[in-house]
Amino acid sequence: MLFTQNKPTEEVLESLGAESKIFLLACNGCAEVCETGGEKALSTIKAELEKAGKNLTGTALVDFLCNKVLVAARLAREMDKIEQAESILVLSCGVGVQAVAKVVDKVVHPAANTVSLGGLQGLWPADERCQACGDCALDYTGGICPITFCAKSLLNGPCGGAQDGKCEVDSEKDCGWQLIYERLEKIGRLENLKKFHKARDHSKMLPSRDLRETSFYDIETKT
């Protein structure tokens, strides 16, 4: 199971910025257990967004957001409402957010930080990867993880070593920052690259005491 923790509401609102039309998408798998996804989290965050004056174009709950096929099929029904939205706020782990970005050309914002991969890794059948850095940056990179897709886990743009779009470490692998650049250009968010990203807080990778005290965490790690 993947363990996630809600980002503070202020951080979510800051990341949404001036966007007012939002589509809300929640995972009903691991995130439901962690209470970062599922019905309950969906209605809590919905209320918070409405309080902040946001206009919700629609909401959806998907069993496993880490399964791209499932996500694509489920979202097909919601396309109208998604089209009307400026962005999608995703209540899931980092893999789920990446899967959503792969299937819809919209700005995605993670509502949670992934802090531990636990044992079993959701469904996770594809190539999206999450290292549970505990401080999800996917809103800033257009839904492509800079920690796992860049060989140096850089946060402030490409190292300059990419050759023909391939990483300096492995000419078979795409440069993560090239992908991020192309994605940001596509969704009209190149200005994200200008933001100075301060150094990672590695202590966020440690599951918090609260999380460690849940029985789910016990089941996952001690059995």
Add this chain to the structure above:
Amino acid sequence: MKLTERFKEGKFVITCEVGPPKGIEVEKIIDELEPLRSKIDAFNVTDLQSSVLRLGSLATCRLLKEKDFEPICQLTCRDRNRLSLQSDILSAAVLGIENLLCLTGDHPQLGDHPEAMPVFDLDSVQLLSAAKGLMNGKDMAGNDLEGQPPQFALGATVNPGAEPLEPQIIKMEKKIDAGAEFFQTQAVYEVDKFANFCEKVEHLKVPVMAGIVFLKSPGMARFMNANVAGVYVPDSIIDELTSAGKEKRVEKSLEISARLIRELKDLCQGIHIMALGWERHVAAVLEMAGL
């Protein structure tokens, strides 16, 4: 002396790269630098270049300082976390080093210890910002330093041949905001492309030093084209080298470099020479270029 002082004087600044030895025999590099004393403003000492284990940059810089050469200490994010990097920055100040070049660094996979842990706790922009913070008397955690803070001229790198160029320029702007006061570039062989880059960054008002790498053979040129990001040696230059034949090759190569320097000179504020073992030819090239 800080390199920034030289730019302020309006001087066309010339730096040269020094690769510390794989071992502790330092006499040879010092001997090779002696003839360059009056020609070169400062010497960049690499930090385990290409991720190959060598003598350290900090110790070599201090050695140069003792021999009255001006060092630029290169600092990469590959091997040290933020505690270690900040501590080395303080150490550099105590050792009399006044110029720091902050880089991301190559991945260990490219070097002779591919099994090593790639650290990259910071990236180049964050490293510049950390150095600037120390210069303002604060560490990255926000704690005050005791006494006088260290002072440096902070440099950074940019790859003017990268494609796409836009993310490179955006990152360059971030480096300037973080504290970079001068830039050194990857090797340049295409003057037009470099001119286009210069135009795009002119508004940033920061000195740029064009990178010069001596082409030792046509094979080396082709190797760079295939393997070095953002570097392209045009066919015309490769043909020139090939047709010079083996005996005249060195002469031809130096002539090509001198010509490039002459053509680049009016576009930028300095040049950075990476001689890769041909340090003995640097003086001749500069002379041919009229410097």
